[in-house]
Amino acid sequence: MSTQATESLLTKDSGQGKEPKQRVWQDYFTFNTDHKVIGIQYMVTSFVFYFIGGALAGGIRTELATPASDFVDPETYNRLFTMHGTIMIFFWIIPAGAAFANYLIPLMIGAEDMAFPRLNAVAFWMVPPGSLLLLSSFFFGAPESGWTSYPPLSLISSKVGEGIWIFSLLVIGTSSILGAINFLTTILKMRIPTMGIYQMPLFCWSMIATSALVLIATPVLAAALILLSFDLIVGTNFFNPAGGGDPVVYQHMFWFYSHPAVYIMILPFFGAISEILPVHARKPIFGYRAIAYSSLAIAFLGLIVWAHHMFSSGTPGWLRMFFMITTMVIAVPTGIKVFSWCATIWGGKISFNSSMLFAMGFISAFLIGGLSGVMLASVPFDIHVHDTYFVVAHLHYVLFGGSVLGLFAGFYHWYPKVTGRMINETLGKIHFFLTFIGLNITFLPMHQLGLLGMNRRVALYDPKFQTLNIICTVGAYIMAVSTLPFIINVLWSLKRGAKAGRNPWRALTLEWQTSSPPAIENFAEEPILWSEPYEYGIDSYSIDSDQQVEAILAEVKADV
Amino acid sequence: MNIPSNITTLIAGIVLTLVSLWYGKNHGLMPVAASEDASRVDDIFNLMMTVATGLFILVQGVLIVSFFKFRRRKDDQTDGPPIEGNIPLEILWTAIPAVIVLIISVYSFEIYNAMGGLDPMVSHDRAKMAQMSEGDSSAPQNLIAFNPGKGAIALGLGATPNKQGEAPDLTVNVLGVQYAWIFSYPDLGIGGGDLHLPVGKQVRLNISAADVIHSFWLPEFRIKQDAIPGRDAVLTFTPNRVGEYPIICAELCGSYHGGMVTKLYVHSTEDYQAWLQSQQIATTDDLKEAIAINPAQLSDSEFLAPYAGEIGIDSQTLQQIQ
Amino acid sequence: MQSSTIDPSKTALNYHNSEETVTQHGAHHDFRMFGVAVFLIAESMIFLGLFTAFLIYKSTLPEWPPAGTPELDLLLPGINTINLISSSFVMHKGQSAIKKNDISGLKIWFGITALMGALFLVGQVYEYSHLEFGLTTNLFASSFFVLTGFHGLHVTVGLLLILAVLWRSRKANHYSSAEHFGVEAAELYWHFVDVVWIILFALVYLL
């Protein structure tokens, strides 16, 4: 079908061969409009914040090793987790998603660059000021009312820090809206002419869903923050009950953004996983359209479930029931994805390199987080565990076990494309096993802590919970150690890694058709869509293998 | 790929079901249940645990089998079988989760209703609500800058369906302030920093907050409700087990949020009477004093001092606040 | 590379060229209007958020506007509304002009629009200075100022866009019937600001 259509386009040789300029390191510190430079800028910046956020998590876990508040005082503790949550969400996962999107979208759809390269650079260059602004709050008393910043508490504690927090978030929010405009326009308008919507790699589908969420949800957060800043600075009373305002309105506005935000944080990595599994399992993705549309379904449903964060807050009973049901329904499209991924690797010929290990770790850990998410959606149960460590366990399983493991999977998968070098597999595997084991040691016991009665955001806790907490702390240290092989690996491979060549994984999506690292305008010539993105094994059997498709099918079935 | 249906799968399926059923009942993750509502919540949790265990084993099983069985052999450069989908299978794995979440939703709905969550008073009937808030004029509203009874909806858990409309056996007003819970018994004119209840009697807590949002949590009763300044909330429940239980503030409310814990004593009927008598003589004055101070004007440590013993903050912590 | 089952021609870099793609290459399509439209979706969500907050206060508080809030005078804002709505039509004439390559028409109509926009702002400042309540008087007053102020900010931005178009149109041939993205973008933005005002006016003044 499309293959044929493209082949007919293949005609004479090109006349104008542009001499690709080489990138120099200075490019990465300037206002550069190349989407690949911007992608790398996003990636490096977000990693810096991962380590900062992780070091804060180290502080949290060290404090929680004992029931008393002896490592830091309770006020500082509140600042630690507020900054930890904010940094991890707004300066690590969201920009890292934007990093992948920036680097990959134009390559995957055969475009030269984003639709609006300058806007793209503007969007990136809002991140460093925004993040430095947030970090500067450490000098003025960092915010201490949690990443949710509920008034009236946020109006009376650490006022300067709170103000900084608001403005920093407004900056980063604007940045992600500008990014989303670019992604959406690029994907919808700039595909090579032969790439129909169903020939698009699934990563692009997930970025459509993500960008739509950013566009619809982020502005509402901006509205909430604008009102909050008026309350904080000018003394209005939108959210302050002392003057007739209503703090629950803030909660609604905040979660109208922040629930979709969790899908903004996971969907890009769902997309990445859908790219990675077929390549390393050497099988087509199972159920392309189902996966594509489930992203849209998740995005849509994600917009109508926000009050599940407020089941024990100011929501009347009937509203709780409505949001319970819509929340539960999200398990269906997500389940379609998980099962399709399982079916994709089932019967494949899997290479267990670092990327694939992280991808499978992703499915495994995200599953746990998703299952606890569905439990949380049940109102009577959530009333018990809301604001406890059960929620903390859930959010780390989906965010660390989901987004972060997915991010590492993507990192290892596209590292050869971005740098032109192969990663060291041994170090990569050490990184994976330390991370995966550390992750489970840290976050699994938290479920039990929450069920038994340990509330979150506390520096002081009942001594009967100490044993479990020590286990969590040990796990966190293992995770801290796990970053060492990673850093060494990345730096070492950058210089010493084996040359990657154009397509080390023998993948079919367009980004692998150009050189590694890609030339400045991506493709020396317009790339050709030789096949659909995941047609592994489709027409190669007659050439290289004497087995027929039916025979292989029969074999797989028999072994089940 | 067809839905596998040979003997091994069958056995695996049976084992999976049995393990899930067993684990769903024997996870031992919940603290004791001290009311009927708590047992109900445990029921839905057990059901969800069963489902989750099954799905967990299923998906992790696929991953583990793939890990060992579908490894690419060293020099095999061929691709796997080009299977792009299987409509019946996809319909199946859309339908089954849909049915599961439907069952969980309906069951949760039932339980929430049985716990009194859909009592019109707390659900959405505003007229009823207005009557209710007029009733408790003894709540220390005049002290705080706003008036919780101004017509905002009441929230929380009301009476169980068979007791709706009846007056509760006992009403206690609960006020959350940074960093303590203050209880007052409007009908008895007593109060204090911890809560004493008779076993087997339905009690209604009228929850409000004076400064920031707090959240009243009884882990052994599986119930929780935010105390939101400017809004009314109620929790109605019937303790059925004598004992001593923690009361925890679950919503971040400032530096000493972690120290905002106190105790709920569920007494046998006789013990409760004895406690009442000892209180009625002594505490009336104490309480007035406790309420007449405006927390906002005190430093944290001044404010906490009278409660230090009760809420378990030691003198060292108090010092740190300064 | 190793012996692959995949037809090597599939994964290797393939050069090709064709009539169709040459026109695509380089001079690529203009997606800027699409981008502006997408941006306005985001903008309208901010207003939607603020409006919803306003509506929640209105419907949950027992008394709205809170006791003691002076009545809003409708005359001046009414005139302002008519002024702003008409300016959208005036502006559209400007766009029609440039579609016929009529630069001076564009200048005239956009000039009038700019005047009308400025008049709107002046009217609003006048209204602000004659109100009997301030930003922090009560919840209604705060909402009033934040909503109208945030909208006024958008009018200001729209006005600057119009002025920018006028500035650029000094240069002959900057805008033509074929190429006038700036004109279209400014107009779309202005219509947006206009529609938001109609909703805002209905919510704050009329309801």
Ligand code: HEA
């Ligand atoms: C990446 C981020 C991410 C993701 C993807 C999710 C996914 C989900 N989350 Fe989570 N959540 C957070 C991040 C995320 N969450 C965060 C950060 C918080 C805390 C915020 C705070 O208070 O600080 C939170 C809190 C939170 C709460 C509030 C808890 C509370 O405070 O009381 C709830 C309640 O409903 C919830 C539910 C869900 C559900 C139902 C999903 C679903 O999308 C999960 C769907 C996935 C699956 C179900 C697994 C795969 C499916 C199958 C194998 C099919 C079969 C399954 C069934 C039939 C059950 N989440």
Ligand code: HEA
């Ligand atoms: C993507 C998001 C993300 C990620 C990756 C993480 C990662 C981690 N988180 Fe985070 N967390 C959140 C998002 C995230 N968290 C959010 C949103 C909250 C809620 C905040 C709130 O309540 O407002 C939260 C809250 C939270 C709490 C609860 C605090 C409380 O309620 O009192 C805890 C407690 O253990 C915790 C621990 C950890 C740990 C141990 C890691 C580890 O995985 C981190 C591992 C990484 C490293 C350790 C970095 C690498 C190492 C170095 C740079 C060397 C230096 C290291 C040391 C000095 C140890 N987190």
Ligand code: CUA
């Ligand atoms: Cu009160 Cu936390």
Ligand SMILES: [Cu+2]
């Ligand atoms: Cu959510």
